[in-house]
Amino acid sequence: YFPNLSFGIETDCKNNQFQGPEGNVDIELIDKSLNRYSVHFPTAGWYLWPATGLGFGVREAVTVTIAFESWGQHLDLALQQDKRRMVAGPLFDITAEPVGAIAKIHLPHFISLPEGEVDISWFQVAHFKDEGMVLEQPTRVEPFYAVLENPSFSLMGILLWIASGTGLSVPITSTTLIYYHPHPEDTKFHVYLIPSDCTLTKAIDEEEDRFHGMRLQTSPPVEPLNFGSCYSVSGCTHLEIVPKELKLSYRSPGEIQPFSKVYAGQMKEPIQLKITDKSLGSLVWETLVKPVDLQLGATSAPPTFSGAAFVKEHHRQLQARMGDLDGVLDDLEDREVLTKNEKELVEQAQTRRRRNETLLRMVESKGDQALELLYGSLSERDPYLVSYLRQPSY
Structure with a gap:
């Protein structure tokens, strides 16, 4: 049922497209206010939405609706304060018609445990139903996603359960976002350090767009970072940075996400920005922003992908x-x-x-x-x- 993506298909998939066995499949935005999308998979095969990490193994033609939700609106206060459980990925509201057409789903997560040391019992698929939250064990856990076979669909996402007393420091894949705010006298940047969750990136993009912030292209940190740890933001000596410290934590989409403001004056020369582990002093991320990058960021035509x-x-x-x-x-x-x-x-x-x-x-x-x-x-x-x-x- 799940042939691999053919080697020759177009790999530069648009953000609102699934990659499928016969090419890319368009996704329709059916309700902007609810962030709800619809997609029709015409044949059996494997389909992946690169922008979100969602993947579906399909037995027959099926129509799927997908909405993005906020954990904070559905986890009760006791669970939000329970230190044995942590949010480990986006929360989706998924339905499929006909029922039973989907054989398996890949749900994205941002936990980055060492190779060979993944304990599947730590991962739980949370379903939010009329009777409350129901937890289900995934079939298996892989880097970036957990697999659920013969799934029943609902409001669902991945939670990480940590046994009491283990003292485990949870490494996660993370994302650094930089937004440019032009000003003739004092160019400003907003720097975010967040878990790699597409719903968080989407929420920050929308919030920054309200204030005319333009996202600059940058790479994520190379190594996994520790959840709950503090990281220092620094750069060239003439930069003003407030605050100079960011804590890597999870806040649901819709909540205000923490960021550092970086003031760079008239930005006539390149600037370097770094993020370091506060306790270890080790460099975890750096980038160089040149004045030409700001000019390119203002253009509407995207560069050809290579x-x-x-x-x-x-x-x-x-x-x-x-x-x-x-x-x-x-x-x-x-x-x-x-x-x-x-x-x-x-x-x-x-x-x-x-x-x-x-x-x-x-x-x-x-x-x-x-x-x-x-x-x-x-x-x-x-x-x-x-x-x-x-x-x-x-």
Whole structure:
């Protein structure tokens, strides 16, 4: 029922499109006030919405409606204050017609537990029904998503349950957002550090748009960050930053999300911004903003997407986060990007990070066409990682 995405399909999926077995499928916004969408899957197969991380395994033609909801409006106060449970991903209201047409669903989460140390009992799918909240164990948990087979649909999302007394520090995938606010005398930026939750990004985009903020393109932090930890925002000496500290926490969409204001004067020279772990002093994220970036951000025409440019820009993130390379290596050998000996050199590296780095350097040395093929294979084999790194908005 779930054929892989074909290697040759258009990988630059628009934000309001699912990737499917026969190409991209458009999504219709049917109620803007309720953030409700509708999509019709015409055939059996696997469909992924990269902008959200939602995925559906479909047995037959089916129409699905999807709405984005706020945890804060549905979790009662006791559960919100329960330190044994934490929100671990977006909350969706999903229905499907006909019932039973969907064999499995991938629900996105932002928990980043070490490889081989994921305890599936920590993850729970919360269903909000007339009788209250019902918890269900997912079939399995993967990086970026949990799988639920033969699902019943409702208002649903992922919660993380932590046994009392474990003292577990929860690492999560996170997103850094920067918004530019032009002013002739004192250019201002808003910097956010949030869990990688599409509903949070969407809510911040809408709030910033009300005040004419323009989002600049930037990469997420390379390594997972610890939930509840404090991070320092710093930059060039002439910058004014208020506040200089951000706590990585979860606030439901609709609540005011914390951010740092950065004042950069007339912005005649590039500025550097950094985020560091306050307790360890280690660098977790940095970016360089040039005056030309602000001019490009004001233009309406988006640049043509390049898979080669994506791999180059996200080299460090791919080195840290690429997982099982077996399928990717097979694709690249079949397409004569790698020789058999080069493939074996990658496989012989002792750690996952070294395997990833060896592969990236080999492919980069062969030029942009080879990088395009690598991007295409990653889009097929690990679409959730590509979706996370691209961080699209609506």
